[in-house]
Amino acid sequence: MSLAIIMLFVSALCSVLVLIQYRALSDILKVFGIYFLISNCIEILALYLAENKISNLFLFHINTVIEFWFLVIFFYACDRKYGKPFPLIPVLLQGLIIIVANSIFVQKIDMFNSYSATLVNLVLLIFSFRFFFVTMDVDVTKELKIVKLIVSCLLLVFGTSLIVLLFSNAMLSISTTYQLYIWDFRGILILSTKVIFGLTFAKLLFESRSKTLQL
Amino acid sequence: MKDQELMLTIMFGVIIMLVVIVITIWFFNQGQKKIIAIKLQKKENELAFQKTLLINTVKTQETERDRISSELHDDIASKLNIIHLNIHLLKKKIKDDPEVEKLIDQIESSLKQSTERTRNLSHELMPQLLKKFGIHHALKEMANIINISQVVQLSIKSEHLIQLNDDFKLLHLYRIIQELLNNTLKYAKASIVEIVFELDNEFLVMTYRDNGIGFDPENLTSGLGIGNIKTRSELLKGVYSITSDKTKKGMLFYLKFPNNDQD
Numbered sequence: 001m002s003l004a005i006i007m008l009f010v011s012a013l014c015s016v017l018v019l020i021q022y023r024a025l026s027d028i029l030k031v032f033g034i035y036f037l038i039s040n041c042i043e044i045l046a047l048y049l050a051e052n053k054i055s056n057l058f059l060f061h062i063n064t065v066i067e068f069w070f071l072v073i074f075f076y077a078c079d080r081k082y083g084k085p086f087p088l089i090p091v092l093l094q095g096l097i098i099i100v101a102n103s104i105f106v107q108k109i110d111m112f113n114s115y116s117a118t119l120v121n122l123v124l125l126i127f128s129f130r131f132f133f134v135t136m137d138v139d140v141t142k143e144l145k146i147v148k149l150i151v152s153c154l155l156l157v158f159g160t161s162l163i164v165l166l167f168s169n170a171m172l173s174i175s176t177t178y179q180l181y182i183w184d185f186r187g188i189l190i191l192s193t194k195v196i197f198g199l200t201f202a203k204l205l206f207e208s209r210s211k212t213l214q215l
Numbered sequence: 216m217k218d219q220e221l222m223l224t225i226m227f228g229v230i231i232m233l234v235v236i237v238i239t240i241w242f243f244n245q246g247q248k249k250i251i252a253i254k255l256q257k258k259e260n261e262l263a264f265q266k267t268l269l270i271n272t273v274k275t276q277e278t279e280r281d282r283i284s285s286e287l288h289d290d291i292a293s294k295l296n297i298i299h300l301n302i303h304l305l306k307k308k309i310k311d312d313p314e315v316e317k318l319i320d321q322i323e324s325s326l327k328q329s330t331e332r333t334r335n336l337s338h339e340l341m342p343q344l345l346k347k348f349g350i351h352h353a354l355k356e357m358a359n360i361i362n363i364s365q366v367v368q369l370s371i372k373s374e375h376l377i378q379l380n381d382d383f384k385l386l387h388l389y390r391i392i393q394e395l396l397n398n399t400l401k402y403a404k405a406s407i408v409e410i411v412f413e414l415d416n417e418f419l420v421m422t423y424r425d426n427g428i429g430f431d432p433e434n435l436t437s438g439l440g441i442g443n444i445k446t447r448s449e450l451l452k453g454v455y456s457i458t459s460d461k462t463k464k465g466m467l468f469y470l471k472f473p474n475n476d477q478d
Contacts, residue, residue, distance in 0.1 A: 132243040137250045152240050159236045163228040171225070175217035182225050 003187050004047050010191060011040035014198035021201050026143050032150055036197060038092030043165045061103045061113050068095045068120045071154070075127040078147060083134035095123065114168040121162045124183065128155045145209055146200055153193035269446055277386060279342075283366060284341035287333050295330045302326065303367065342389065350376055350385045353390070354410070361408075367400065371410045387447040388421070394440040395423050395468055403427025403466065415471065423468040429459045430466070448472070 018033045025033055042063045048078040049056035072091055079085040101110055128151050138144060164171075164186050171179050271433050305320045337343070345353035349374050358369045381387060392410060405427030413420045441457075448455040453472025461463065 031391075088419075106379065129239070132240065136243060136247045137254070138247075139251065155236050156233060159232045160229045163225065163232050167221075167225045167228070170221060174221050178218050178222040181222060182229075185226065185229065 002051070003184055003191070007187065007191055007194075008044055008047050010194050010198065011043050012193055014201065017039045017205060019199040021205050025189055028074065028081060028143065028147055030078050031070060031074045033201075035066070035074060038066055038070070040178050040194075042066070055110065057112055058109045060117065061099075061109055064066065064113055064117050065071075065096065065099050068092075068099060068123070071124050072127065075124075075131060077135065078131055082138045082144070083132075095120070110169065114165050117126075118162065118165040118168075121165060123152065123157045127161060128158065149200060150173045150197065153196050157190055157193050160186060222315055245399055266449070270450055273450060274383070277316070279385070280340040281346075284337045284343075287337035287340070288343060290308050292330060292333045292337065295326060295333060295440070299323065299326050299330065345386065345389055350379075350389055353389060356397070357392070361400075367408055369396070369403060369408045369410070372411070373412050375412045375414045375419060381475070382471075387450050390445050391421075391447050391470065392423070396446050398440060399425045399427060399466075405465075414474070417474050418471050421468075421470045421473050423470075424465065428462045432457050432459050444468075 015037050020038050022030065022033055043058055046056040046059045046063075049059070069092055072095065076085055077086045091094070098119060099113075099116040102113060107113045107115055131151050132148075135144060135148070164182060171182065231423040283412070301321060302323050306316065306323070309315050309319070342353050342356075344356050345458040354371045354373050354376075358371050361367055361369045376385075376388075379388075395410065399408055403425050405425035408425045410424075411422050413422075444455070447469055451470070453470050455468065455470040458469070
């Protein structure tokens with residue numbers, strides 16, 4: 001079974017878990033749940049297009065916008081609950097302008113948007129570190145534990161993706177086999193975090209069976 | 216070869232990044248644990264301070280009550296008695312003037328009421344029986360007063376209380392019973408109240424039971440004197456529980472505290 005099929009299966013399963021659990025989730029987890037759901041749908045669509053030899057590069061442009069918007073809102077929701085919130089609208093608009101400008105003028109829709117993706121990764125890395133810093137003196141609750149686990153996984157994904165994206169142009173000069181090793185390595189890491197997210201939502205599902213969840 | 220080198224460089228960069236992130240997360244978690252431990256310690260210190268403050272307040276309150284009670288009983292009540300006696304003598308001497316006699320009667324009546332009120336107040340502040348003859352007699356007297364009303368039948372089995380010889384502890388115990396009885400008479404509509412003291416090794420166990428309408432223990436407020444009972448139970452270094460059920464009726468208060476703990 002190829003990594004793509006496993007990814008497809010895990011993404012679908014995790015999406016179902018989020019859908020079942022959605023009503024019982026707190027506001028913060030709802031935002032992440034929506035992002036997770038859309039991101040999984042885009043991934044499934046991208047895999048489907050790739051399997052059918054159709055270009056899926058435009059999906060990366062869409063994914064970058066969605067990833068940036070939803071995760072910034074996610075960190076904003078976290079800040080609202082655990083710290084001092086940052087100005088949401090200016091951050092969202094500035095990010096959107098940069099991503100769209102890159103897609104229109106620099107790396108067009110039929111190209112891989114490595115520049116804006118790198119920038120988004122960097123911004124989200126900063127937000128992740130900021131979240132850990134802000135919540136250092138916050139009492140640990142069940143919800144905070146889950147959110148911290150999610151942010152830890154996001155940190156790992158964005159951190160490693162940042163390195164891969166920084167070298168993405170240089171990677172074009174090496175053979176496809178080596179390129180695939182790197183992308184597969186990143187893919188395995190993303191898959192692992194998806195499994196962790198899936199297990200977290202599954203745990204919530206089991207807990208909500210016995211009692212009403214108050215996150 | 217160049218391709219492989221570039222791939223290994225990227226992989227190495229990714230692994231370094233992973234290690235850095237894991238260390239950073241660990242650092243933040245450790246930092247958080249330390250901060251929370253400090254916060255917890257601070258909170259515990261504050262609680263301990265508040266508890267000490269509360270204990271000292273109760274002790275000071277009791278000492279002051281005792282002082283005022285003694286003043287009322289030994290000084291003011293005695294002086295009122297002397298005045299009463301003198302007025303009685305005066306009344307005997309003045310027999311000719313009915314108006315003066317009437318006035319003296321009024322003064323005598325007011326004086327009698329004042330003396331009675333002073334005595335009661337002194338007793339409320341610090342039961343003299345408790346002070347002079349111990350809790351056994353004080354409780355017996357309490358039962359007698361309540362049983363006279365024939366609304367509530369109070370029975371007290373306090374033989375084991377002889378084991379307790381700390382005046383402050385006896386006073387706290389007496390106040391707890393006073394508070395519980397007060398609540399029963401005010402709210403419970405009970406006809407029977409039973410107080411039993413039992414020995415359990417080094418501990419004394421008090422059970423207070425009434426057959427009233429009961430209440431929801433979760434809705435208990437400090438207005439019912441629960442705060443007072445809690446503080447005094449803590450002063451006795453005891454553990455307590457209140458069991459009641461609206462449907463089954465009645466209330467059970469359980470208190471277990473060390474028998475002869477000298478502090």
